[in-house]
Amino acid sequence: MKKVSILVPESALLAAVDDPRHVFSMVNSFYEKDGKPAIFDIKLVGLSKTVNLHNSSFTVHTDLLLNEVKKTDLIFIPAFDGKMETVLEKNKDFIPWINEQYKRGAEVV
Secondary structure, eight states: OEEEEEEOOTTBOHHHHHHHHHHHHHHHHHHHHTTOOOOEEEEEEESSSEEEETTTTEEEEOSEEGGGOOOOSEEEOOOBOSOHHHHHHHTTTHHHHHHHHHHTTOEEO
C-alpha cells in the first residue's frame, strides 16, 4: 500500500487539499468494489491538528502531525493563496521534512 501525505499548510486552497484526497479515495473504492484491497493510505498532514483556511471560513482537521509521519511514498503540496514569501514563511517547518522524505525516496508533487 502506498502512503500518500497530503499537506495542509496555512493559506492552502481548500479544493487543492480536498480534491486529491477525494481522487485517491475514489481509486481505493474502485479497487475495493472489485474485491481488491485499497492501494493508497491517504493522510492529511499538518503542523497542527486543525488548520483554518480561507480567512477561517473552513477548518481542516488533519489526520497526522508532520512529526508523526516517519515515511511516506507521495507528498502532495497543494496550491495556496497569497504572496509566496509570506506563505513560505508561515509554513517553513514543512521544508526540512519534505527534503528528508525526498531523500528517502518519496515523490513530491
